[in-house]
Amino acid sequence: MKMNTKLVLGIRLVFGLxxxxxxxxxxxxxxxxxxxxxxxxxxxxxxxxxxYMNYVMGVIEIFVGxxxxxxxxxxxxxxxxxxxxxxxxxFHLFLDLTTILPGLVLFALNLFIAYTEWDKYKPxxxxx
Numbered sequence: 001m002k003m004n005t006k007l008v009l010g011i012r013l014v015f016g017l018x019x020x021x022x023x024x025x026x027x028x029x030x031x032x033x034x035x036x037x038x039x040x041x042x043x044x045x046x047x048x049x050x051x052y053m054n055y056v057m058g059v060i061e062i063f064v065g066x067x068x069x070x071x072x073x074x075x076x077x078x079x080x081x082x083x084x085x086x087x088x089x090x091f092h093l094f095l096d097l098t099t100i101l102p103g104l105v106l107f108a109l110n111l112f113i114a115y116t117e118w119d120k121y122k123p124x125x126x127x128x
Contacts, residue, residue: 003116008116009071011109011112011113012068012069012071012074012113012116013068013069015065015068015109015113016064016065016066016067016068016069017065017069018065019061019062019064019065019068019081020061020062020065020066020069021065022058022061023057023058023059023060023061023062023063023065024058024062025058026054026055026057026058026059026061027055027058032044032045032048035099036095036096036099037095037096039095040091040095040096043091043095057084060080060081060084061081061084063077063080064077064078064080064081068113074113074116074117075114075117075120075121077113078110078113078114078117079114081110082110082114085103085106085107085110086107088103088106088107089103089104089107091103092104
């Protein structure tokens with residue numbers, strides 16, 4: 001199936017810019033949002049208390065966003081973002097289901113980008 005290249009480019013560009021913006025938030029030392037349930041807040045606070053986890057995720061999100069915007073190593077970017085997008089969905093499934101929609105959108109966009117790059121993954125998935 002051949003996808004509309006302008007549509008794919010547009011989605012990848014918007015998603016890349018969104019990732020750069022989201023990743024940049026990690027460096028603004030914003031407080032943990034207080035609208036989450038207590039167990040979700042405890043998890044987010046634990047991530048913040050590590051002193052590095054939010055920065056690592058922010059760097060990865062910015063890096064992947066730049067990959068998507070510049071169209072360089074897009075397939076690798078989708079793979080690098082996968083653990084973060086999966087964990088965002090799992091966080092919401094187990095700790096705060098009411099705010100899952102943005103996480104599902106991020107996960108779906110990541111899957112979409114990976115799908116558009118599927119031909120690049122085929123050699124990795126061949127059995128020897």
